[in-house]
Amino acid sequence: MLKVVNRLKPATKSLVFVACLAAAGACTPIYKNHGYVPPAEELAEIKVGVDTRDSVEEAIGAPGASGVVRDSGYYYVRSRVRHYGPKRPEVVARELVAISFDQRGVVRNIERFGLEDGIVVPLERRVTDSNVQDKGFLRQLLGNIGNFNPANIPGAN
Template sequence: MNITGRKSRAILAGCVLLMSVGCTTLYRNHGYAPTDDQLAEVLVGVDTRDTVSDVVGPPTAGGVTNGGGFFYVQSRFRFLGPLEPKEIEREVVAISFDEEGVVSNVERFGLENGNVVALSRRVTQDNVRDTTFIRQLFGSIGNFNAGDFLGDG
């Protein structure tokens, strides 16, 4: 076998390897949402903003609504070769506080068939406040600029 044939095969093998790696699906997680075990430690009617921060960590967003609730947002993105990244999952945990700063609601929201659904809820009252903010968090799924996401924008 001559050297030219070996080089050609090595180049061909390298190209096949690069093409297969370039088409591999990668996943990246962004943000943070507490686990169910961590949320089980948050007691409705007992814990305060300070104790919640100690137990589950500081919120992704806080104080942006009338009640000054804590919001934890976690997203999962899929990268497929040269295609634009796509957000495939988003979860929001909302912890609401009453006027004295004591936990009144602990809720976990997700998406099902494109609709916002409550995955778990521990509340002291029937009406769920601030659903418009949560809908805004979910409403932006897939609506982002890849340059902004990658830090180029």
């Protein structure tokens, strides 16, 4: 085996070395962090029953999300996702801080949830689905031939 390796040209040796490095690098997990959750020290500065929406934003920053209803809370979410080779990305940590307000806009409660508590916090992205199906460009372009109705033309009456 050693004789075979010694016979290889330097360019081939370099190519084999690069291929081995690429294979080893593909097995290394890559972590990506998304979102923001204020540190515990900053959350400790918020006084329940005293601070308002404006003072919360000033103290810890604008939330990543807020409720749909006007008097609902602020939500700060942070996720850590592990990408490992060709496998599907996996959420390894997720933390959510929920700050709720009363009708006057005063802080009512501060809660912290996470995966380690056994509470799964599912995040959803609602994206409008397109009508484009698994058809090629020409099939989509020519697909409406024969479906033409002159009565649908505006001003044709």
